[in-house]
Amino acid sequence: DTGVSQDPRHKITKRGQNVTFRCDPISEHNRLYWYRQTLGQGPEFLTYFQNEAQLEKSRLLSDRFSAERPKGSFSTLEIQRTEQGDSAMYLCASSPGFRSGNIYEQYFGPGTRLTVT
Amino acid sequence: GDSVTQMEGPVTLSEEAFLTINCTYTATGYPSLFWYVQYPGEGLQLLLKATKADDKGSNKGFEATYRKETTSFHLEKGSVQVSDSAVYFCALSAQGAQKLVFGQGTRLTINP
Numbered sequence: 001d002t003g004v005s006q007d008p009r010h011k012i013t014k015r016g017q018n019v020t021f022r023c024d025p026i027s028e029h030n031r032l033y034w035y036r037q038t039l040g041q042g043p044e045f046l047t048y049f050q051n052e053a054q055l056e057k058s059r060l061l062s063d064r065f066s067a068e069r070p071k072g073s074f075s076t077l078e079i080q081r082t083e084q085g086d087s088a089m090y091l092c093a094s095s096p097g098f099r100s101g102n103i104y105e106q107y108f109g110p111g112t113r114l115t116v117t
Numbered sequence: 118g119d120s121v122t123q124m125e126g127p128v129t130l131s132e133e134a135f136l137t138i139n140c141t142y143t144a145t146g147y148p149s150l151f152w153y154v155q156y157p158g159e160g161l162q163l164l165l166k167a168t169k170a171d172d173k174g175s176n177k178g179f180e181a182t183y184r185k186e187t188t189s190f191h192l193e194k195g196s197v198q199v200s201d202s203a204v205y206f207c208a209l210s211a212q213g214a215q216k217l218v219f220g221q222g223t224r225l226t227i228n229p
Binding site for chain 1: 121149153158159160161162163166168206208210215216217218219220221222
């Protein structure tokens with residue numbers, strides 16, 4: 001068990017460019033989550049997958065954002081036509097398909113820090 | 118909607134001091150409550166949790182009790198160490214929901 005991994009760890013891009021982030025969940029975790037964390041704030045939920053199905057999307061996930069989990073394993077988050085307001089830490093988490101004490105415990109990756117110049 | 122409000126930071130204490138970080142929440146039904154910790158350069162880690170009223174979560178000397186009557190989940194530790202320096206997040210998961218709702222975080226610095 002190597003934990004949740006995210007790639008890249010840092011990304012600097014110019015406004016208007018497209019960026020894509022990857023998340024590899026813990027092996028056999030069938031639930032995967034994306035969150036965004038801006039400076040000085042707590043993480044905010046973006047979207048959630050169970051296997052390959054995207055079951056919930058936040059209103060924060062504008063039309064420029066798209067997330068996929070094509071084979072129910074790794075996931076990608078793409079931001080098109082980036083804006084300076086997209087600068088944030090993008091966090092991925094995964095959880096197993098069974099409850100632990102009545103909850104699906106989420107394990108977080110180290111995050112991808114995006115800077116839009 | 119559901120929300121979490123945390124004590125504003127930063128908080129600076131001396132080693133061996135008593136720690137309290139306040140957390141209150143707004144949610145319908147019976148949410149599950151969590152404290153996460155983020156050490157410098159690392160990802161969020163679950164510190165402790167409680168899933169029903171009057172439950173006490175505990176880990177690494179930290180404790181928090183789920184108080185339904187005051188909608189609170191305050192984090193406490195009797196004697197902090199320099200290694201406890203980190204950012205602490207209170208969070209909830211609404212009944213039947215998958216997502217976590219986080220507070221804004223409290224930065225804690227412990228001086229030797």
